Amino acid sequence: MLNDGLDLAFHALSVATRREMVARLASGPLTVSDLARPLPMSLPAVLQHLAVLEGAGLVHSQKAGRVRTCRLDAAAVARAERWLSDQRAQWESRLDRLAEYLASNEGGSK
């Protein structure tokens, strides 16, 4: 389940246009029209990308009257970030242990 979430999140982020949408939404909620305006593609194409981001839980949207507003889910971004930082921390702690081991053997005999 968590894995599925990361599958979808990383897949959603693997396309530059969708990362651009996430980056713009990081500055605050936007209507679909405002989100679409600077993007060099049709509105249906934008809506497809938005659907992928929503499917991954990275973005939520809500309709009020005729206006749909999109909002970043910072917690979902943080979950993907945490997975990566966990791997990096694991790698770094290994390097630390290696350095300790080398230091403890420094100048030793044999």
Place this chain on the structure above:
Amino acid sequence: MLNDGLDLAFHALSVATRREMVARLASGPLTVSDLARPLPMSLPAVLQHLAVLEGAGLVHSQKAGRVRTCRLDAAAVARAERWLSDQRAQWESRLDRLAEYLASNEGGSK
């Protein structure tokens, strides 16, 4: 170019098996055989996943004699992590500004 790098990195991480390979390599370099052993798939399938990870720059491998050893590129992991943390930081600074704005208007007239 940087975008391409993130495209490939996030795409590589969008499959649970490849994340498992990254997670195991975070504990230290492994030979291809050791990396493949616990995975419930054929060696050719593992090699295909490894090729995607290498293509994304997340893993490097080197052959010595008949043994190929795989090593995580922690800097590549950190680049993907940084992109996500930048978005989260942007989102949080917006919330901070919003809170300041609300505080500065608290109890104001009108």
